[in-house]
Amino acid sequence: MSYLKKIIHNCKQATYLIEKKSIKRLTLREAIELRIHLFGCSFCRIFQKQSHIINNLVKELFKSAMPPNSGLDDTFKKELQEKIEEELNK
Amino acid sequence: MLLNPHQWVSSHADYLYSFAITRINDEELAKDLVQETFLAALQKTGSFEGKSSERTWLTAILKNKIIDVYRKKSQGLKIIDNEEKESREVDFFEEDGHWKAEHGPKEFGIEDKDHLVNKEFEHILQKCMQKLPVLWKAVFTMKHIDEEATETICSELKVTASNFWVIIHRAKVNLRACLQKNWI
Numbered sequence: 001m002s003y004l005k006k007i008i009h010n011c012k013q014a015t016y017l018i019e020k021k022s023i024k025r026l027t028l029r030e031a032i033e034l035r036i037h038l039f040g041c042s043f044c045r046i047f048q049k050q051s052h053i054i055n056n057l058v059k060e061l062f063k064s065a066m067p068p069n070s071g072l073d074d075t076f077k078k079e080l081q082e083k084i085e086e087e088l089n090k
Numbered sequence: 091m092l093l094n095p096h097q098w099v100s101s102h103a104d105y106l107y108s109f110a111i112t113r114i115n116d117e118e119l120a121k122d123l124v125q126e127t128f129l130a131a132l133q134k135t136g137s138f139e140g141k142s143s144e145r146t147w148l149t150a151i152l153k154n155k156i157i158d159v160y161r162k163k164s165q166g167l168k169i170i171d172n173e174e175k176e177s178r179e180v181d182f183f184e185e186d187g188h189w190k191a192e193h194g195p196k197e198f199g200i201e202d203k204d205h206l207v208n209k210e211f212e213h214i215l216q217k218c219m220q221k222l223p224v225l226w227k228a229v230f231t232m233k234h235i236d237e238e239a240t241e242t243i244c245s246e247l248k249v250t251a252s253n254f255w256v257i258i259h260r261a262k263v264n265l266r267a268c269l270q271k272n273w274i
Contacts, residue, residue: 009188012183015262019258057211058234062231084095084128088095
């Protein structure tokens, strides 16, 4: 298989580069390979879009995440503060 | 900026707890970590320089405790994890690297809407996150949520740099596939 063909077929490598790119700068060669691949591959173009959406959503999810009913109960808090006071008085 | 341990629980316990629970998904363990964080903090009040807020300082202590948990869990689960990895490696890709026909990404239908907060979608995303192997989830969270340096993650979780990239890639491929399976 020619070098170019390999790039065009290799979605595994392209998605790997998409993830790498979201974290650090790609080398020039990697960046070009990814561009060539994405130009011809609608699957990986969808993957790239969704990958960004997932990153953003996960971030928001963690920020806003106060799952209902999972707040600490008052007894636990009261006892915890008591433990702290105890330590302070040691 | 001074520390005020008399107010710690009322000021920070809920925050620290939610910080822990989103990362380790275990209520009892999260409670323990909150408690341990406060007790450890009391032991080292001298190291508080007042450069950051009290909450930031406490959160940093909690973060280290969470990393300990990640490390322990991922070591304890290493064998299972390897098996999981293989079975999970459902192989989304053909030998030549092309997507397998049944795994090719499809539109979710939410791609072009700005900031659409769809509860149902978020819920599925949360479930899919929980399905990731412990180590993958730890790496993913530390990178994408806590925005830690790659070198820090590698040394804290004892993964090699090349393994780090493999995990980052696999975590996303699996997470996305899980969303496609359960959303569409």
